[in-house]
Amino acid sequence: MAMSRSFVLGQHYPGVSVIHRAGALAKLTATIILMVAVFVATRTPQYLPLALVLGAGILLSGIPLRFFVRGLKPIVFLIVLTVVVQMFFTPGTTLWSWWFLRITREGVVLALFILCRLVLLTLTSVLLTASTSPIELTDAIADFLKPLSRVGIPSAEIALVMSIAMRFVPTILEETERIVRAQVSRGAKIGEGSLVARMKGFIPILIPLFVSSFRRADDLAVAMEARGFRVGSERTRYHERHFGSIDVCVLVASGIALAGVMLWRLFL
Amino acid sequence: MPIELKNVDYVYDSGEPFEYFALRGINVRIDEGSFVGIVGRTGSGKSTLVEHLNGLLFSSHGEVLVDGLTLSRDRKVLSSVRRKVGIVFQYPEDQFFAETIFEEIAFGCRNYGFSKEQIDTSVQKAMTIVGLDPGRFLSLSPFQLSGGEQRRVAIASVIAMGQKYIVLDEPTAGLDSGSKLTVLGELESLRQSSNVTVILVSHNMDEVAEFCERVIVLDEGSVAFQGSTEEFFRSADLVNRTGLELPQSYRLARALKDSGCTLPVDESSSDRFLDSLHSWLADSGVR
Ligand SMILES: Nc1ncnc2c1ncn2[C@@H]1O[C@H](COP(=O)(O)OP(=O)(O)OP(=O)(O)O)[C@@H](O)[C@H]1O
Numbered sequence: 001m002a003m004s005r006s007f008v009l010g011q012h013y014p015g016v017s018v019i020h021r022a023g024a025l026a027k028l029t030a031t032i033i034l035m036v037a038v039f040v041a042t043r044t045p046q047y048l049p050l051a052l053v054l055g056a057g058i059l060l061s062g063i064p065l066r067f068f069v070r071g072l073k074p075i076v077f078l079i080v081l082t083v084v085v086q087m088f089f090t091p092g093t094t095l096w097s098w099w100f101l102r103i104t105r106e107g108v109v110l111a112l113f114i115l116c117r118l119v120l121l122t123l124t125s126v127l128l129t130a131s132t133s134p135i136e137l138t139d140a141i142a143d144f145l146k147p148l149s150r151v152g153i154p155s156a157e158i159a160l161v162m163s164i165a166m167r168f169v170p171t172i173l174e175e176t177e178r179i180v181r182a183q184v185s186r187g188a189k190i191g192e193g194s195l196v197a198r199m200k201g202f203i204p205i206l207i208p209l210f211v212s213s214f215r216r217a218d219d220l221a222v223a224m225e226a227r228g229f230r231v232g233s234e235r236t237r238y239h240e241r242h243f244g245s246i247d248v249c250v251l252v253a254s255g256i257a258l259a260g261v262m263l264w265r266l267f268l
Numbered sequence: 269m270p271i272e273l274k275n276v277d278y279v280y281d282s283g284e285p286f287e288y289f290a291l292r293g294i295n296v297r298i299d300e301g302s303f304v305g306i307v308g309r310t311g312s313g314k315s316t317l318v319e320h321l322n323g324l325l326f327s328s329h330g331e332v333l334v335d336g337l338t339l340s341r342d343r344k345v346l347s348s349v350r351r352k353v354g355i356v357f358q359y360p361e362d363q364f365f366a367e368t369i370f371e372e373i374a375f376g377c378r379n380y381g382f383s384k385e386q387i388d389t390s391v392q393k394a395m396t397i398v399g400l401d402p403g404r405f406l407s408l409s410p411f412q413l414s415g416g417e418q419r420r421v422a423i424a425s426v427i428a429m430g431q432k433y434i435v436l437d438e439p440t441a442g443l444d445s446g447s448k449l450t451v452l453g454e455l456e457s458l459r460q461s462s463n464v465t466v467i468l469v470s471h472n473m474d475e476v477a478e479f480c481e482r483v484i485v486l487d488e489g490s491v492a493f494q495g496s497t498e499e500f501f502r503s504a505d506l507v508n509r510t511g512l513e514l515p516q517s518y519r520l521a522r523a524l525k526d527s528g529c530t531l532p533v534d535e536s537s538s539d540r541f542l543d544s545l546h547s548w549l550a551d552s553g554v555r
């Protein structure tokens with residue numbers, strides 16, 4: 001049903017654009033570079049090169065703009081709150097005042113800056129997750145963590161746990177829906193009545209969900225062992241990715257954005 | 269009064285890149301007190317159709333009427349429809365949560381405010397229908413049963429509510445052939461005694477031929493046939509085209525005919541086939 005899609009896969013928007021085809025590792029690196037650029041800037045105009053590169057990425061991805069707007073929704077409250085706080089509580093030249101409320105010039109400038117910062121950060125991460133499947137993304141994170149295994153952190157296992165978790169989120173959501181439908185058909189009232197009634201209403205959903213998740217975990221463990229999985233041995237990948245020209249372009253573009261922001265900060 | 273679907277379309281993930289038309293222009297009518305089969309190959313939309321019958325899914329177009337009441341998201345409508353239409357889902361044992369089988373089966377009855385005595389009698393009756401001995405099973409945990417027993421508990425948990433329409437989505441998958449016949453046979457007698465309408469989704473054509481007077485055949489989300497089961501199985505072309513196979517009795521009767529043998533057998537189900545064969549043999553003096 002709709003819930004699982006809009007919740008999880010809603011983050012990923014499958015497609016075949018250049019952005020989708022770029023390697024996850026390159027995109028993850030580029031995202032980190034862009035985020036660094038977001039924090040390097042000190043004034044709003046410095047965001048221009050960054051916004052241009054990000055805008056180009058969004059257009060090239062072929063993902064509809066409303067998808068990005070939807071990505072902004074969860075942080076609307078945060079944005080409004082910070083903007084309002086900055087506008088009213090920054091000391092400086094008064095632009096407008098009424099009773100105890102006072103908007104300052106500096107406040108407006110700062111609010112605009114923070115607004116840009118939050119929006120750019122969000123759009124950057126939405127572009128990454130929308131154009132990269134969760135599995136590719138965890139693989140890329142695993143690559144990032146790899147150096148840590150030298151100092152004894154089991155990065156391969158962490159990555160495996162992450163990708164298994166990712167893999168099962170949609171499955172479990174689907175399972176939840178199935179169970180809800182079955183219990184609703186048996187007259188269960190979910191999310192109705194008093195607080196106690198609501199809590200009680202969750203029992204017929206949670207227990208079957210736990211049972212099936214444990215069974216699933218068990219099955220998976222057996223299946224993995226049957227196929228020769230051992231903790232601590234060297235892993236190979238099914239999808240080997242080689243660095244391609246798209247990857248280089250993605251990295252160069254994000255590098256340009258960072259350099260642009262830095263130059264602007266130094267010279268303007 | 270019947271259940272009617274008028275021009276029902278259903279689109280999964282409408283407006284998303286994965287959009288998928290699971291049902292197209294469905295027009296069906298399920299009469300009260302009938303035993304109806306819903307068949308079709310895997311992915312033809314049977315489960316999707318079934319979920320429209322008690323308002324778990326709402327058609328993207330068209331309307332669903334249960335006893336003349338048009339289904340909508342309205343709470344009152346939903347609860348009155350769900351009170352009438354019970355669904356046993358594919359793999360219903362995944363819904364277990366209670367400590368004892370009694371509690372599991374009583375869950376629906378409690379939700380509908382049955383009195384204590386009503387619950388006791390409904391649970392006992394439902395267990396007998398699915399062939400579970402109440403004396404032995406009532407206080408066991410549903411999780412310690414075999415797969416087939418679990419399936420029967422799940423079926424009983426829906427039957428116990430005493431609804432007017434009972435929909436079963438592949439209820440007999442995983443049951444041995446004996447229990448299959450018991451469960452369906454008991455549903456048939458429930459239908460005869462209490463005028464319950466039984467809607468059976470099945471991949472087992474022998475079962476369908478034996479129990480369903482009427483079938484609704486789905487193919488890629490559309491109704492390919494709707495009418496008497498015998499008529500459907502007589503048109504072998506249609507059966508093939510919709511990716512189904514003929515019941516054994518029809519195949520046997522056909523093989524007999526092809527080899528030039530003209531026995532007057534009733535091919536409409538395996539049981540009736542055997543009966544007619546027996547009586548023919550008796551009539552012609554063979555022992
Ligand atoms: N939650 C869902 N999201 C998207 N598509 C779905 C969903 N559920 C089912 N479908 C698709 O709708 C089609 C019909 O599915 P449905 O479950 O109704 O088939 P079915 O006839 O019950 O099959 P089976 O005999 O295997 O149970 C299938 O092609 C399936 O892939």
Ligand SMILES: [Mg+2]
Pocket residue numbers: 314315316358437
């Ligand atoms: Mg199905």
